[in-house]
Amino acid sequence: MAIESRGGVAEREKSTLSIQFVSGLVGAPITASYNAFLASVKENRELQAEGSDRSTRHIEISLPQEVSYQEGDHLGVIPQNEPALVERVLRRYGLNSSDYIVISASGRSVAHLPVDRPISVHDLLSQCVELQEAATRAQLRELAAFTVCPPNKKELEALLQEDAYKEHVLNKRLTMLDLLERYLACELPFERFVELLPPLKPRYYSISSSPRIQNDAVSISVGVVRCPAKSGSGEYRGVASNYLASLQPGNTVMVFVNTPESGFTLPEQPETPIIMVGPGTGFAPFRGFLQARQTMKSEGKTLGEAHLYYGCRNELDHIYREEVEQFERQDIVTVHTAYSRKEGMPKTYVQHLMKENTNEIIRLLGNNGKLYICGDGSRMAPDVEACLKEAYQEIHAVSKQEAQKWLEQLQSEGRYAKDVWAGN
Ligand SMILES: Cc1cc2nc3c(=O)[nH]c(=O)nc-3n(C[C@H](O)[C@H](O)[C@H](O)COP(=O)(O)OP(=O)(O)OC[C@H]3O[C@@H](n4cnc5c(N)ncnc54)[C@H](O)[C@@H]3O)c2cc1C
Incomplete structure (x- = not known):
């Protein structure tokens, strides 16, 4: 560290210390569990048009040199709880965000908590635990056990009853924090609160x-x-999506690349026809597919037919519209857009447009084509599957069971890949 002058010539001595600047998250156990790395945000822009009451962000993140990915991969994001949410816990427990604590654990499973080293209360609450999940019955039982005021205790115990729990806690997604704020006579210690959080x-x-x-x-x-x-x-604010929306270019975020096992990749042969169904943010992986097809085309490769079934409410939430129109002009894809809330037009979802083109779709799939569905797995994907099975049944005059078998076979042959998630 020191620079000493010898015989008038200053020599640089090598430091015996090594210092690495890290984000607070680097030390959180979750980052090690997922091999996450720190990446820098390049761009974060709104995709919804002005006047829309929703927000969809296009976020670009730089990758370290040693990390690679392919179209259809997922980016895993280690989020952080919002400061306002963390502040609510601090207020309830009378703690300071800059207070440092050391957690010691005696045997219980706390792999997600940093033990035996100092961590600020703020980092612990923002980076290690879920604060917005509905309270479980086990958590409710503990809250009741630590409540000293008899009427409050009774109320909490009443919530344990199955119907009451479902109606007043689960359906309303009341969290432990909501209940602690409501029942000030609950003396659940902070360490037990932290231990009970997922x-x-x-x-x-x-x-x-x-x-x-x-x-x-x-x-x-x-x-x-x-x-x-x-x-x-x-207002309910999702943890990761709001955290990501708040990031500015230059900020860092802990991420990792994950290749899904669903075979959600472009076919090996560019000539293979593809049908992509992706309303809303379900369009995301297909943007990567279309960029890849554009590159292949510019390299002189022959592309098979590609159809995109996209859906949104109206023009305001028609994300990436210009880019997609450009791809269409370049003959990279044929786009079918379903608007579900466009003035003067009937409510249309992707499956309605697919229904109009069933002969074409079944023909392409029969011609070694590959089908992809991405997005809402609770309603959209089952509706699209039902539409396809009905079409197959009708066109080939087969039974419902045979149509089901056909779809399963497409999946097992790697010609149908699904990348879906639960909606709200
Ligand atoms: C394989 C895969 C790929 C995905 N790809 C994308 C993608 O490309 N783009 C994208 O945007 N998302 C994608 N998702 C979804 C994404 O991972 C997150 O689930 C989503 O962003 C919500 O996360 P969050 O942390 O913001 O919300 P969370 O904090 O996880 O909150 C969501 C939870 O809050 C509950 N909730 C909803 N509304 C309310 C309310 N009013 N009051 C109380 N509780 C409520 C819901 O029941 C839900 O369980 C993908 C998911 C998977 C599994």
Whole structure:
């Protein structure tokens, strides 16, 4: 560290210390569990048009040199709880965000908590635990056990009853924190509160870029979860989507690349016809596919037919519209857009447009084509599957069971890949 002058010539001595600047998250156990790395945000822009009441962010993230990806991969994001949420816990427990604590554990499973080393209360609450999950019955039982005021205790115990729990806690997604704020006579110690909270989970986002266009960065397309809270009080803000939306270029984020096992990759042969079904942010991986097809085309490769079934409410949330229109003009894809809330037009979803083209779709799939569905797995994907099975049944005059077998076979042969997630 020191610089000493000898015989008038200053020599540089090698430091015996080594210092690495890290983000607070680097030390969080979750980052080690997922081999996550620190990456820098390049760009974060709104995809919704002005006047839209929703937010979808296009976020570009630089990758370290040693990390690679392919179209259809996911980016795992280690999120952080919002400062306002962390502040609520600090207020309830009378703690300072800059207070440092050392957690010692005696045997219980706390792999997600940093033990035996100092951590600020703020980092612990923002980086290690889920604060917004509905309270479980086990947690409720503990809250009741630590409540000293008899009427309050009774109320908490009443919530344990199955119907009451479902109606007042689960459906309203009341959290332990909500209940602690409501029942001030509850003396659940802070360490027990932390122990009872579930570990913070990474969230996955379909990568919406192709490494053939840029291999040192990925983009993701994030629908920001913000809506009136089911508890009836205030706004519900999803952890990861709001965290990502808040990042500025130059900020860092802990991420990792994950290749899904569903075979959600472009066919090996560019001539293979493809049908992509991806409304809303379900379009994300297909943006990567279309970029890849554009590159292949410019390399002189022959491309098979490609159809994109995209859906949105109206023009305001028609994300990536110009890019997609450009791909269409370049004969990279044929686009079918379903608007579900466009003035003067009937409510149309992707499966309605597919229904109009069933002969074409079944023909392409019979011609070794590959089918992809991405997005909402609770309603859209089952509706699309039902539409396809009905079409197959009708066109080939076969039974319902045979149509089901056909779809399963497509999947087992790697000609149908699904990348879906639960909606709200
Ligand atoms: C393989 C995969 C790929 C994905 N790809 C994408 C993608 O490309 N783009 C994208 O945007 N998302 C994608 N997702 C979804 C994404 O991972 C997250 O689930 C999403 O962003 C919400 O995360 P969050 O942390 O913001 O919300 P969370 O904090 O996880 O909150 C969501 C939870 O809040 C609950 N909730 C919803 N509304 C309310 C309310 N009003 N009051 C109380 N609770 C409520 C819901 O029941 C839900 O369980 C993907 C998911 C998977 C599994």
